[in-house]
Amino acid sequence: MNTKLPPRTVERLSKYRRLLDKYKDLEEAHIYSHKLAALLNLTPEQVRRDLMLIGLTGNHRKGYNIKALIGQIGTTIDRQEGHRVALVGIGNLGKAVLGFIRKANTKMDIVAAFDIDRNKVNTQVAGVACYDIGAAAQIISREQIRIAILTVPPEAAVNTATLLLESGIRGILNFTSVHLDVPPGIYLKDYDIITSLEEIGFFIMD
Amino acid sequence: MNTKLPPRTVERLSKYRRLLDKYKDLEEAHIYSHKLAALLNLTPEQVRRDLMLIGLTGNHRKGYNIKALIGQIGTTIDRQEGHRVALVGIGNLGKAVLGFIRKANTKMDIVAAFDIDRNKVNTQVAGVACYDIGAAAQIISREQIRIAILTVPPEAAVNTATLLLESGIRGILNFTSVHLDVPPGIYLKDYDIITSLEEIGFFIMD
DNA sequence: AATTTATTGTTAATTTTTTCACATTAGTGA
DNA sequence: TCACTAATGTGAAAAAATTAACAATAAATT
Ligand SMILES: NC(=O)c1ccc[n+]([C@@H]2O[C@H](COP(=O)([O-])OP(=O)(O)OC[C@H]3O[C@@H](n4cnc5c(N)ncnc54)[C@H](O)[C@@H]3O)[C@@H](O)[C@H]2O)c1
Ligand SMILES: NC(=O)c1ccc[n+]([C@@H]2O[C@H](COP(=O)([O-])OP(=O)(O)OC[C@H]3O[C@@H](n4cnc5c(N)ncnc54)[C@H](O)[C@@H]3O)[C@@H](O)[C@H]2O)c1
Numbered sequence: 001m002n003t004k005l006p007p008r009t010v011e012r013l014s015k016y017r018r019l020l021d022k023y024k025d026l027e028e029a030h031i032y033s034h035k036l037a038a039l040l041n042l043t044p045e046q047v048r049r050d051l052m053l054i055g056l057t058g059n060h061r062k063g064y065n066i067k068a069l070i071g072q073i074g075t076t077i078d079r080q081e082g083h084r085v086a087l088v089g090i091g092n093l094g095k096a097v098l099g100f101i102r103k104a105n106t107k108m109d110i111v112a113a114f115d116i117d118r119n120k121v122n123t124q125v126a127g128v129a130c131y132d133i134g135a136a137a138q139i140i141s142r143e144q145i146r147i148a149i150l151t152v153p154p155e156a157a158v159n160t161a162t163l164l165l166e167s168g169i170r171g172i173l174n175f176t177s178v179h180l181d182v183p184p185g186i187y188l189k190d191y192d193i194i195t196s197l198e199e200i201g202f203f204i205m206d
Numbered sequence: 207m208n209t210k211l212p213p214r215t216v217e218r219l220s221k222y223r224r225l226l227d228k229y230k231d232l233e234e235a236h237i238y239s240h241k242l243a244a245l246l247n248l249t250p251e252q253v254r255r256d257l258m259l260i261g262l263t264g265n266h267r268k269g270y271n272i273k274a275l276i277g278q279i280g281t282t283i284d285r286q287e288g289h290r291v292a293l294v295g296i297g298n299l300g301k302a303v304l305g306f307i308r309k310a311n312t313k314m315d316i317v318a319a320f321d322i323d324r325n326k327v328n329t330q331v332a333g334v335a336c337y338d339i340g341a342a343a344q345i346i347s348r349e350q351i352r353i354a355i356l357t358v359p360p361e362a363a364v365n366t367a368t369l370l371l372e373s374g375i376r377g378i379l380n381f382t383s384v385h386l387d388v389p390p391g392i393y394l395k396d397y398d399i400i401t402s403l404e405e406i407g408f409f410i411m412d
Numbered sequence: 413a414a415t416t417t418a419t420t421g422t423t424a425a426t427t428t429t430t431t432c433a434c435a436t437t438a439g440t441g442a
Numbered sequence: 443t444c445a446c447t448a449a450t451g452t453g454a455a456a457a458a459a460t461t462a463a464c465a466a467t468a469a470a471t472t
Binding site: 005007010011014015018019039041077078079083085091092093095096097099100101104106107108146147149170171172173177179181187188189190191192193194195196197198199200201202203204205 | 211213216217220221224225245247283284285289291297298299301302303305306307310312313314352353355376377378379383385393394395397398399400401402403404405406407408409410
Binding site: 212214215249251252255265266267268 | 458459460461462466467468469470
């Protein structure tokens with residue numbers, strides 16, 4: 001079900017599902033486009049169009065069936081078999097991420113974590129097995145891991161990313177704020193809290 | 207210098223500066239739009255347009271003077287006096303954020319952190335004073351804090367956000383993945399790693 | 413000094429995204 | 443049963459963002 005979808009739509013679909021996840025077991029719960037829009041600061045038209053794009057159809061009187069909505073978002077943006085993810089760098093941020101994803105209901109499975117610190121290697125954090133970074137190539141290949149979350153210290157970022165790409169990683173979520181040069185075909189997403197803060201700062205000025 | 211700027215431009219300006227920050231002391235360093243674009247997966251035209259929008263002018267032969275570029279981004283998106291920020295919830299994520307921002311060169315100053323845990327209250331983390339959440343209203347008002355980073359457990363999110371808004375906070379960076387209902391005029395930005403991962407997952411499928 | 417070159421600055425064109433507008437429709441209740 | 447209501451679904455319009463195109467130009471070279 002991988003038709004070409006606008007990137008923004010993909011992002012919003014993920015958010016709809018995150019928001020409505022807690023109602024997923026209610027068989028007959030519905031939500032109106034204007035309600036969903038209000039919850040996420042969007043317009044009702046935008047919500048309807050997004051849902052239209054994934055072929056979801058609502059009820060003219062009750063709105064969208066939440067269970068169906070979650071299901072359809074799943075068939076659209078998830079891989080059936082899920083995604084196998086590695087976390088690299090089990091520091092404060094890495095631990096927070098592990099704990100967070102463990103609790104979340106998602107097809108993103110963190111199947112391995114890597115660190116260089118001997119005290120962390122061969123332990124479990126939030127139910128995830130931690131390995132030495134030296135074993136990364138082997139484990140990523142064996143476990144068919146395709147996505148990596150990079151939370152190593154900045155000075156280790158470039159080398160670690162190179163290693164990950166050589167090991168078969170196809171997408172990186174990079175928290176290090178270090179610029180990574182990736183070849184075409186690799187999906188790199190950077191997140192930097194400072195950019196978020198500066199954006200907030202700019203828009204609250206008056 | 208607060209002309210109306212497209213939100214995307216603001217975000218990219220922040221990224222240009224983050225990326226070039228390390229060259230800020232080189233008096234005569236220049237960069238071409240195409241070089242900057244390549245570093246951030248943008249087009250040269252987009253870079254030139256962004257810089258045009260903030261009234262920055264490059265040299266036809268050498269490109270943009272990095273120091274001038276950083277300066278002009280500053281006058282455009284920063285407040286001269288900086289922004290006073292509070293971090294609320296000093297757990298794994300909160301500590302990572304404190305350490306990160308302390309090291310970064312930015313006008314965002316974290317001037318207080320809050321927690322409910324008695325072991326954390328009245329300590330310092332990454333040079334930031336930690337207070338009891340009960341003192342938040344008083345300290346936020348006294349310190350004129352306008353922006354809060356919310357890293358409390360999900361179940362505390364709504365109440366804590368209410369308290370922050372009552373205390374004068376105008377912008378919230380919300381990591382809790384809990385939906386917050388904020389009145390108009392308050393700038394809320396949510397970040398959820400799962401949405402980032404799902405986006406990566408979707409776009410590496412083929 | 414003239415020529416060449418590579419880049420900027422910017423208008424115009426294009427593409428993408430959002431919003432409008434309204435016909436259609438499922439349920440409600442008189 | 444039949445109008446009425448408050449939604450959806452979607453083509454069309456508008457707005458926003460990006461990309462193309464190219465004249466202007468500053469430095470390097472001859
Ligand atoms: N983008 C953001 O918003 C943001 C926020 C906070 C932190 N950060 C960044 O995230 C990263 C981690 O932050 P943190 O606070 O968790 O740091 P941390 O020092 O607590 O953790 C880093 C971990 O990486 C491990 N490590 C070091 N070298 C390694 C290597 N070569 N291979 C594997 N593991 C290695 C360390 O042993 C440690 O466990 C840093 O780069 C930091 O700057 C980014
Ligand atoms: N959005 C994301 O990408 C992302 C990633 C990781 C974690 N998270 C979320 O961030 C939050 C923090 O995660 P963490 O791993 O640091 O959790 P944590 O449990 O380590 O830290 C939470 C901290 O908040 C404090 N706290 C509890 N109640 C409080 C209150 N009422 N007022 C002030 N402080 C209070 C606790 O004492 C603790 O120090 C959680 O909501 C988690 O789900 C989000």
